[in-house]
Amino acid sequence: MGEPLRIGVVGAGAISGAYLDTLERLDGIRLTAVTDLDPARAGALAARVPGGGVAVVGSVADLVVRDDVDAVLNLTVPAVHAEVALAALGAGKHVYGEKPLATTRAAADGLLAAAAAAGLRLGCAPDTVLGTGLQTARAAVDGGLIGTPVAATAFMTTPGHERWHPDPEFYYRPGGGPLLDMGPYYLSALVHLLGPVVEVTGAASRPRAEREIGSGPRAGERFGVAVDTHVTGVLRHAGGALTTLVMSFDIQAARLPSIEVHGTAGSLSVPDPNHFDGLVELHPAGGEWTALPVSAGCPGAGRGIGLADLAEALAEDRPHRASAELARHVLDVMLTLLDAAREGRSLGVSSDCVRPEPVRL
Template sequence: MGKPLRIGMVGAGAISGAYLDTLEKLDDVRLTVVTDLDPGRAAAVAGRVPGARATGTLTELVAAPDVDAVLDLTVPAAHAEVALTALAAGKHVYGEKPLATTRADADRVLAAAAASGLRVGCAPDTVLGSGTQTARAAVDAGLIGTPVAATAFMTTPGHERWHPGPEFYYRPGGGPLLDMGPYYVSALVHLLGPVIEVTGAASRPRAEREIGSGPRAGERFAVEVDTHVTGVLRHASGALTTLVMSFDVQATRLPHIEVHGTAGSLSVPDPNQFDGPVELHRSGGGWERLPVSAGTSGAGRGLGLADLARALAEGRPHRASAELARHVLDVMLTLLDAARQGLALPVASACVRPEPMLP
């Protein structure tokens, strides 16, 4: 397919290792430049990749002639700024979720991409793995009949138990929905299509939390966002999804995602993982495990970036698109608005259901 897409990585934190593990195995992309607020971290990451180098600033990185696309692994609050800087310099962008923290910033990114003719992609790309995609293939093949409803659950006691600096999970822009919701809502759009209306409720049972690990263990901090969010999503297809995202559940046996139709039910694996068992319960039968039939098996973070590179070469849309990420962000923010107002609210945005990922 020609020369690989040359990547400049912005942000060399913990998640960068997962991306490096994938990128070094791919012929479609090649890491060339790395920058981070901590020069030592940037140098360490660049040192893992033959031919890559560290640079001091984002401005230097986007000006580099051997950077075609920027991989943004910074904190969510910086995503829009990094994307706009890269687009202004003529570079494609692929970033970690979310696309931005506000609708206005997300719209600025989409407008800049459209004006420049450049591509913007956004995680999660886990939904391109064999788990979600095999489930989607089963839905599309009519194995459960007409989809009627789905359930989606992400419940934990809270990230402060294991994270040594968890405050950002409990500040504006955080919370269980905005933190983990992108995986679940993206999977639901792949399975059932875009969302047109939401209603919900939310609560904040504790005003403070305690750090449970690391050098600051025992310190308490304020909780500034709702930590248990539940809602109903009405898809354009007519299906209804019941969604629960919580940092207040001590233990659970709830499934990650189930999809129910007129002829059967489907058990879908964790959308935060690429692979996992997909099980089908046909009407009048029992549970059976489906063979992998779609998606990329054994994939890792960066699959969406590789798909963007291939899409550029093939002249087709990429699957982990900014339009999908904008819609997912809008669904989540509208759900929080609905919870605060006690109303059912329309979702103003729309997106095209991405093309399936073939094996």
Template sequence: MGEPVKPLRVGMVGAGKISGAYLATLARLDDVRLTAVTDLDPDRAKQAALHAGGDVFVAGSVAELVGRDDVDAVLNLTVPAAHAGVALVALLAGKHVYGEKPLAAGRAEAESVLAAARAGGLRVGCAPDTVLGTGTQTARKAVDDGLIGVPVAATAFMTTPGHEAWHPDPEFYYQPGGGPLLDMGPYYLSALVHLLGPVVRVTGASSRPRGERTIGSGPRAGQTFPVEVDTHVTGVLEHAGGALSTLVMSFDIHAARLPRIEVHGTEGSLSVPDPNRFDGPVEIHREGTWQPLPVSAGYRDGGRGTGLADLAAALADGRPHRASADLAAHVLDVMLTLLDSAEGRTGLPVTSTCERPALVAGAAPAP
């Protein structure tokens, strides 16, 4: 690929709802510039280009977009089922890729993306990048500095009664590829890997208390639809360093006062904020009371696209990027292995691994 181009010129594939958050972040980054956009709906692509401002080209197809000389990297914001396919088209065209989670729908597709990136000497990044913000990273620095001693355990809870109460078309959350773990698990598991390292073994259990759900809002309110996946998933994750994490992901809990994430060590405990946010309070308990920790690490004022900015900076600096495809592939494998464990009612090893991403040292704006 030669010397990296600054700013990194980005072509966006997919201009759906999440694209607005990315466009807002890209507009304030110096080292990343949107140059092209495409979408299955041409009008939506045109609106995104207008929103971005400047001279953004509206491509008629993915092939046209990846063939442009002013596109160095592809921002892949398509639906999950298309993530791997779009990534492969971009990689085969010699473009770096950064995409929304999950990396792919399954292990084989994820490996094909990793293999194509290796073959082409290209970078692939993947959301979530929320864990690069000051919330998770300040907690990570506290763990690295030994403020709670040796990590022993963690808890991670995502509890909700279900998305059908507010989403007008919620069926996909309850179809194969959906469910609470695959929907929200990437945020929590990515945070746990940052905090405690990769997972080597899982033991899971799951249930499906209701066979159908009722849409609660929008023009289809009152309609019912079938539930095709388990909606309450719980498990124990064994990290390579020996710590054990207890995970609960549920669309079946009416209300709860459970913490998002806590990490417990031999000398204290940490309260970690919502991993679906870039910031939030971090508290430590060592001497009888919970005390706030000052922000000490992570990208300040982060937004969707911070991981892409980190990838651009990593290209320029010749270092690994943090929101990496290796991490995303490991998180996907952990989730799928946990579901396999629940179905088989047995503990299972996790065959993949990844490097624990580097700490975002200090507390600075996104690069």
């Protein structure tokens, strides 16, 4: 691959450590700079890098113009994802960011247009879909093990992130909620498995006006809820399969599978798409549930493998898999689902995307 892709990190919050754990294992990636609203957090992240040499930078504006930064890893809160990404693209840097790509369709479209005009790469999490769990499941679907897919279910149920996150307010503000926060994992997986979504029907609710922080120095503080916290919908995929989706911060406990895909010749149990691996089980027609051997995906992957794929794609002059086009479609599906819930009717999804290339084992 030649010289490593030099990375500047914007945002040194909780998720940054998981990225660092992956990036420090990759020869094609080198962290060179970091900035955060809290300089102490930025310094702590820089100090974790073996060998040192990571600059702690005072602002986003200063970081994106550095000569030792080829790409920006955008780990900010959702409300400023688009703003930070646009600044980096404007400075001539490739961008890989946390999900969602943006909080509005217009902002997402602006990012895609800016990246295309500048000839730069724009990628977006989740990259969990590149792990062995989802890719083994995709290989089973593509290989015809369940026949023609006809239906799927996808469930993400939790009492809410305020139980464990010390500063959880952003999960309950525009750009957050169970659908925009966790939905990208499930919808990205469903696009890999079944293709893009063409129509949605939905319903949503907000049972509680306030939440209470459950951990950290602010435990016991209450804050307001500005988004729907229980969302359910039916998605029609381009191939005809129907997915039933439930995303909730209002369910105390449930015994529901993360994702199941059902076809004319069998059913498939898919592991939690918030993780990179997990057991994939097949139930052929007339048979029994059987675990499938790992057959595809990146073993031992962690958060940041999508950025590594982007760096490799640059060197090989091919499309990267955790693409902005996929993230834009997923955002459109989520926003259209919320629109359908508000309007009480089915709505078509105006965007489209190409299924990313599968990952060989």
